[in-house]
């Protein structure tokens with residue numbers, strides 16, 4: 001974590017005596033700092049004496065993510081820094097998920113909006129009076145939206161039960177993922193995680209046949225976990241970054257691209273070489289770890305319009321420039337294992353951005369970057385008022 005004195009993304013004063021600040025990735029240490037500090041000279045960057053290697057250009061990143069024969073997934077979902085692995089240890093055992101259809105996305109969006117407005121209405125009348133913890137507030141709306149989209153034939157009661165089980169599994173996975181060392185199979189946190197996973201898989205095994213879904217429960221469980229955990233973090237970053245920028249008039253889509261660029265929750269993903277591979281002119285031996293970082297690629301002046309000396313800044317209007325394609329920095333990955341929920345994820349974030357742009361948001365506390373599991377805003381407490389209030 002950065003020191004107290006580290007520079008910050010923002011320092012806007014929302015009528016508070018002191019500006020409320022959001023820690024900037026550019027000044028953070030830990031793994032994030034090491035990745036952003038790597039030389040970007042077009043070569044593969046070694047992050048340690050024996051690797052891992054960091055892809056520093058789009059060409060390298062695409063090779064790593066799309067050359068399925070040369071690069072494999074290194075571990076199971078339970079020890080990855082993101083939620084995007086599936087039950088198999090190797091690519092050959094790794095399920096390829098079908099993308100969601102537009103009907104499923106529409107269903108997820110309407111579920112999200114209903115649930116989000118309920119959360120907002122409850123927060124307005126709570127003792128805190130319109131203050132939310134975004135990481136908490138987004139849990140049920142995102143979980144129910146993703147479950148509603150992925151299991152469209154499911155009754156609302158079953159959908160909500162599955163959503164709660166997914167949240168239970170994600171919560172139990174947190175301590176497993178954030179541990180520096182792999183906790184033993186029989187450790188308390190592993191056993192808790194296994195119980196939560198089995199609870200979800202048992203519910204799915206009962207519910208899936210009635211929804212007309214033939215996939216195995218563990219495959220659907222992985223899909224749902226990836227589709228809940230990341231959108232909660234992405235939505236919380238979006239709200240935090242907008243709260244730190246009181247100016248309005250942005251396009252919701254631009255806000256979504258820009259918050260995914262400045263703070264992509266799946267900020268890094270890893271692959272392992274399956275045999276001798278040449279990457280950026282360097283010969284890699286089998287078993288070498290190679291990292292791809294959408295956060296790093298999102299700081300490339302070739303992929304992002306605007307002032308190249310200030311690519312850490314949150315400026316949604318940079319996407320008014322139509323010459324540069326948004327999303328070129330791979331916020332949803334690439335290749336066969338690119339995000340199958342990207343259209344739903346984008347739509348939910350756009351729905352959230354549309355709501356947020358109609359409100360005045362105020363951070364109540366400085367926000368730090370929690371690197372324990374992807375990147376999360378911590379705490380993400382903010383007040384909101386609508387223009388009519």
Ligand code: HEM
Pocket residue numbers: 065083084085086095096097146150222223224226227228230231234260264265266269270330331332333334336337338339340341342344345346349
């Ligand atoms: C809101 C924004 C989202 C972002 C930024 C995001 C980002 C990503 C990224 C970068 C990957 C690729 C990771 C890798 O290559 O190792 C990925 C994979 C995945 N995502 Fe998303 N995602 C989002 C939403 C969703 C949603 C809504 C779902 C499901 C409904 C979902 C399901 C998955 C799954 C199942 C994978 C694994 C794909 C595979 O390994 O074949 N994601 N996501």
